[in-house]
Amino acid sequence: MFGKSNSNRSAAFRKLCFTYQKKYFDTDDFGIKSFLRFFEIHRNNGRISNLCLSKDENLTKTFYIFDYRYWVMRNNHQKKYHQTLFFVKDREMFLPSFLLKPEHLGHKIAALFGWEDIDFETNEIFSSRYHLTGEDESWIRDNFSDKVLTWFSKKEGWYVEASNHFLLFYKLDHIVPEPNLVNFYQMGKELYQLFKDNQKELLPLPE
Numbered sequence: 584m585f586g587k588s589n590s591n592r593s594a595a596f597r598k599l600c601f602t603y604q605k606k607y608f609d610t611d612d613f614g615i616k617s618f619l620r621f622f623e624i625h626r627n628n629g630r631i632s633n634l635c636l637s638k639d640e641n642l643t644k645t646f647y648i649f650d651y652r653y654w655v656m657r658n659n660h661q662k663k664y665h666q667t668l669f670f671v672k673d674r675e676m677f678l679p680s681f682l683l684k685p686e687h688l689g690h691k692i693a694a695l696f697g698w699e700d701i702d703f704e705t706n707e708i709f710s711s712r713y714h715l716t717g718e719d720e721s722w723i724r725d726n727f728s729d730k731v732l733t734w735f736s737k738k739e740g741w742y743v744e745a746s747n748h749f750l751l752f753y754k755l756d757h758i759v760p761e762p763n764l765v766n767f768y769q770m771g772k773e774l775y776q777l778f779k780d781n782q783k784e785l786l787p788l789p790e
Contacts, residue, residue: 592650595761596633599648599768605637615647618672622744622751623682626653644673646775648768650758667759669752669771676748676779679726681717683735683743684755705729708736728781734774743774750775 593609600607611631619625634649647670654663686700701720702710709732717723735741744751752771759767 592761593633595764596635596648599764600635602765603635603637603768605635605646608634608636610634611649615649615670618670618749619651619751621746621749624651624666624668624742624744624751624753624755626655629653643675644671646671646772648764648771651753664756666753666755666757667764667767669768671750671771671775672748673750673775673779674748676750676782678745678747678750678778678782679717679719679722680746681715681723681744683713683715683741685740685742686712686714701727703727703732706732706736709733712736712739725785726778726781728777728784731774731777731781734777745778750778 597607599605609632611634613634613636615634615636616625616629616631619629630652632650632652634647636645636647638645647668649668649670650665651668652663652665654661656662699716701715701717701723703724704710706729713735715723715727740754740757742751742753742755752774
């Protein structure tokens with residue numbers, strides 16, 4: 584049964600790759616995992632599988648979607664995390680380093696004691712649903728436009744990690760079901776485009 588499940592999932596990824604003219608690989612033959620070392624989700628024992636990737640004609644950006652699993656020790660027990668990631672590397676994109684995750688009660692309590700969390704008075708739904716952190720608050724605020732905030736206010740449970748040319752989008756410990764892979768990929772590209780379009784708006788007008 585396990586082997587059949589893996590086969591079905593590989594077939595679903597291959598179909599996704601064919602639909603979007605992407606290349607499929609069973610394992611990480613390109614060292615994609617090395618890019619993850621900049622992010623919280625990175626683990627030394629992490630493994631990438633079902634990798635789809637595509638590059639634009641100018642080779643400035645690459646889109647990836649893949650399954651990623653790793654193990655951590657908690658209370659003398661090993662827990663496995665398994666999730667599907669959407670990942671972008673765009674040399675023409677310059678994002679601040681930030682981590683966005685669903686807000687829980689612990690975050691709300693910590694906020695009462697002054698622990699960092701970047702909230703937006705213009706969008707209380709976003710601020711109540713998500714916990715946003717990063718060193719350069721001003722730059723982060725500039726990149727979270729009203730369109731980005733509205734997009735997240737309509738969706739729950741997502742994680743986003745970003746730094747410079749890289750953007751990661753996923754739900755922690757959540758494997759996207761095979762029938763939803765195309766929708767997940769489209770969501771990731773939509774979010775990427777929102778950030779990218781906002782950066783264009785932030786550029787100074789030509790004299």
